[in-house]
Amino acid sequence: MKFSESWLREWVNPKLDTNALCEQLSMAGLEVDGVEPVAGEFSGVVVGEVVECGQHPDADKLQVTKVNVGEDELLDIVCGAPNCRLGLKVAVAKVGAVLPGNFKIKKAKLRGQPSFGMLCSFSELGMGEDHSGILELPVDAPVGDDIRDYLQLNDQQIEIDLTPNRADCLGIKGVARELGVLNQLDVNEVEVDDAPVASNQTRGxxxxxxxxxxxxxxxxxxxxxxxxxxxxxxxxxxxxxxxxxxxxxxxxxxxxxxxxxxxxxxxxxxxxxxxxxxxxxxxxxxxxxxxxxxxxxxxxxxxxxxxxxxxxxxxxxxxxxxxxxxxxxxxxxxxxxxxxxxxxxxxxxxxxxxxxxxxxxxxxxxxxxxxxxxxxxxxxxxxxxxxxxxxxxxxxxxxLPQRNKITLRQQRLERVLGTKIPSERVQDMLERLGMDVESTETTYTVVAPSYRFDIAIEEDLIEEVARIYGYNNIENVAPIARLSMNPHPEKQLELNTLKQVLLRQGFQEAITYSFVDPKKQSALFPDMQGLVLPHPISSDMSVMRVSLLPGLLSALSYNQKRQQNNVKLFESGLAFLPNANEKTKVSQIPMLAGVMSGNTNDEHWGKENQAIDFFDAKAVVEQLVALRADSSQVSFEADTCSAYHPGQCAKILHDGKLVGRVGAIHPQHQKVLGLSTKVYAFELEQGFLSDRKLPSIDAISKYPVNRRDIAVTVDESVEIGKLLKSIEKIGISNLVDINLFDVYQGQGIEPGHKSLAISVWLQSKEKTLEDSDIQNSVDIVVRHLQDHYSATLRD
Known part of the structure; x- marks a missing residue:
């Protein structure tokens, strides 16, 4: 809001110069953005009266005038303004006057006629852009008076920037009221009487x-x-x-x-x-x-x-x-x-x-x-x-809005501000702000004025008192603070721990928008309807994501188009899944996702140039899962999902509950997503990853570990992950590890079958295992495979 300082001082006139007044307003929350003079710098301009006005003999658009400026002689001035006329009171720049821009008025001849001054327009005095004619003064303007004094041009235009809650100061009345409170002065209200009614004309x-x-x-x-x-x-x-x-x-x-x-x-x-x-x-x-x-x-x-x-x-x-x-x-x-x-x-x-x-x-x-x-x-x-x-x-x-009634406690006021303000001063401030105040020894019961919509609770009154009292006047008292350790459950894994695992694997963290392109999201997840934004930034950012993958795949595509071949990105954030039972119709699930494409290593003469495959992505997930310390409860099972390639997708289960997926992005989506190579991705629930099993203390065996290798043939449809899990559950007490180290199909293996080479690691905590103990455990494993998977022991 802009206003002139002189207008404000008509309402309330504290003994402050312009700078101090502006500083006081700013400190009270009415921030002064700028102060400018209301007119340009000029001198030697007075009020004059045109006593003669005639046509210039040699110019159609000029007039020759005689102007009374209160001196012994009239001034001859040539004027080209269309509104110049006899009897007009004008602003006259006499010879020697200096106008804005350091323009000096001198004696001159215009088309042969002498001119001893200039009749000025608004623009020529720096009072605006109007230059269509000379400035017309009221008929009662005193001839000879300095125009700066007559028009009070030694004035400043003040511009204040108000916060949205201070609409009461969008008028001179409100600003004057604030200034009156700050300086404990009464405001000179404008007297408004009922206008005389001289007509009976009305409209319903x-x-x-x-x-x-x-x-x-x-x-x-x-x-x-x-x-x-x-x-x-x-x-x-x-x-x-x-x-x-x-x-x-x-x-x-x-x-x-x-x-x-x-x-x-x-x-x-x-x-x-x-x-x-x-x-x-x-x-x-x-x-x-x-x-x-x-x-x-x-x-x-x-x-x-x-x-x-x-x-x-x-x-x-x-x-x-x-x-x-x-x-x-x-x-x-x-x-x-x-x-x-x-x-x-x-x-x-x-x-x-x-x-x-x-x-x-x-x-x-x-x-x-x-x-x-x-x-x-x-x-x-x-x-x-x-x-x-x-x-x-x-x-x-x-x-109509009702005036809020609030109770302000003296003790609460002192505790929040950290200083004691006399109760009489507090009551005076509140009353000058237009509030109705009833006070006791400990409280103030206040009814907010109708123009203060923002005063509703006790804290609002405390803020008003602090603002009027002056933040600079409140003593600097250091608060007393007591530090205490934040409780953190040991079984809760921090998100940063998970991120560090991914960073060590060569991933970089990405941060993408929570709102995505509906076309890309619908292609990946056609069965999931994302929440549509009522006022989106753009059409390609108009729905809330149901997965972190659309944003990550767009980021990966952006990098591929800039000749970045080996890209690994991960992101943690919320997925907004449809849920009719929620008030907002969506569930906000914290997720951790990653995408990867290119080769396992950068091009190097001493390293094999091998493309990233499904098992590289699965290995990353297994490292994350390993932090939970209960990997035995987590399983990978073949799955079909619209976003992933059939046959290269696995769902991740924890105690039978779906907690994520890993796999290759379906080739049919590459064009829509702008992908140039095969991309692998994973996505897991953060809640599943961060809730780990606490380690338990167990003795370390001092006896040697024994390894036995078993080679069996099974039907090619057998899922190896389930087979290995089943061996773990047989109940062999000395079994400490199982590892699949070879899979073979080809010559010597019946069609429709595959050969599995499995290493079994055995160790006892009480003794060194004898060959009979070891062979007995191996026989149990072989019999289990024969009974449950129709396995045949290879020679």
Whole structure:
């Protein structure tokens, strides 16, 4: 918000210079973004009066004037402004004057006529961009006075940046109230009397949406004179607040907006039909706005309408067909309170951002409508004349915001701030902020003012006290802190431990978006419907991921397209799985996933150039699973999944429960995903990985380990993982390890069969095993394989 310092000081005038005043505002939370002079640097410019004005003999567009500047002699000045005329009070730069840009005024001849000065426009004095004509001063401007003093141009334009909760300071009244509290000064409120009623003309008001608009005031003002001009003082206050003067009616509504922080709007009364209705729009109802653009209004947008059509977007922008023009004779003035929730975000839907919407979105004072109406009426009657009708008010009291009642404890205030503030000072601050306060020795019972929507709990009051008291005035007291170790269950594996395993395997961590391309996700997981975002960043980031793979595969594709052949990436994050039982219809499951492509090693003369295969991916998963210390409870079983290649996919089970998958990405997805080579991937639930079995203490055997190799042939359909697991469960007490070290099919092996070479490691904790003990254990294994897998012992 922008305003002039002099206007603020009309309300409250602390004994502070500009810098100190701005510093005080910033420290109170009204951050000052910038301070600029309201006019350029100039000198030697005075008020003058044109006493003679005639046509230049040798130039059609120039006039020769004599100007009275309060000196013994009149000044001859040649002027080319179209609005120069007899009797006009003007700004005169005399010979010797210095204008902005260090432009010095000297004696001159223009087409043969002497000129001893210059009649100045707004732009020539650094007061704006208007250079269409010379500056016209009021008829009572004292001739000879310095123009800087007369127009109070030794003034500063201050711009403050407000947080969204401080809508009460979007007007001079609110900023002055803050400054008064900070300096313990009374604010000079503007006296607003009821405007005289000289007409009985009224227009009915119907609140069709009382929750969205619980209060609406309207007044008809007849016989206004739109040919009148806004007075210079009004134009200047608007200009110094960053608002351009348009016409008297618009200028007055803008002035009230800046003065009270309350938006208003005026309609051409002759363009209205019947009563005013405040209602929600009909879907795709059309409205041509004041800027000439036609919009189709959504059904959730509040509008001001008459009996036949929409007139304006409520709290946002007026309509062209009902707007005030130069030919307007009668106006209908509105002053309303709109619920912020029903205005919030609507202006952005239509590509608009107005001063009115900026304030209504944050909330205006619901008790200010009548005062704003009377203030605007007063100004209009003074400027454009007319006959004001009675104010018609429609109100739904039950829907108006209620003032919050809060209790502030003295002890709590002192404990949070770390300092003691006298109770009388606290009460004075709260009362100057507009609050009703009842105090006891230990508490303050406070009723928040109607314009402070943000004060609802005790902490809000503590913040107000600290802000007004001054953060710089609170003593620096170091807090007392006690350190304690955070409890961490020993059986809980940290995520960083899992990441370190992957980093040692050559993986790099990736961080991808939680929202992905619906086409890629549907290709990988056609049976899982991701949560669709209502307002996505783009169409290819419009659904929440049901797996980490879409994002990781996109990252891998990005690297492949940049000539990175060997890529290993992993990511930890949430997958958003459909779940009708959840309130949000999705379950958020922490997952750990990885993708890998290329060769096992970079190209090297001494190393074999071998492509990554399924077993490389499975080995990575097994290393992660090994951290749980209960690998025997985890199994890999062949699986089919839309994302993975058939025959190269395994589901990972823990005690029979599915906890992840590993395999090769299906070749049919390579084109959709932009992959150039075969890619292997895995994905596991973090909860499964991080919950490990605690190790137990056991004696280490001091006796030797014995190895025996067994070679058997089995049907090629036999799953080797299940076969090895079954050997572990036989119950051989001395069995310490099993390892498959060879698989063979070919010459010497019957078609449809395969040869398995298995090493069995045996060790006792009590003695050195004898050959008979070892052979007995081997025989048990062989018999088990023969009975359960129809295995045949190879010679």
């Amino acid at each position: 008001i119907v609140l069709d949406a009382p929750k969205a608009c619980p209060r609406y005031l309207g007044r008809v003002i007849e016989n206004v004179d739109m040919s009148a001009s806004s007075p210079l003082w009004l134009q200047e206050k608007l200009r110094r607040s960053g608002v351009r003067s348009i016409d008297p009616v618009v200028d007055v509504t803008n002035y009230v907006l800046l003065e009270f922080g309350h938006p208003m709007h005026a309609f051409d009364n002759d363009c209205l039909n019947g009563d005013i209705h405040v209602r929600f729009a009909n879907q795709d109802e059309a409205l041509t706005l004041l800027d000439g653009n036609e919009v189709k209004i959504n059904a959730d947008t509040l509008v001001i309408a008459d009996e036949t059509k929409a007139l304006a977007l409520a709290g946002i922008f007026g309509g062209l067909d009902s707007g005030v023009t130069e030919s307007t004779k009668h106006i209908f003035l509105e002053s309303a309170f709109f619920n912020p929730d029903d205005i919030l975000g609507k202006s952005r839907q239509y590509g608009l951002h107005t001063d009115a919407s900026h304030r209504y979105e944050r909330g205006v004072d619901p008790s200010l409508q009548m005062q704003a109406m009377q203030r605007a009426t007063q100004l209009l009657l003074d400027i454009v004349g007319g006959d004001a009708g009675p104010v018609v008010e429609a109100v739904s009291s039950e829907h």
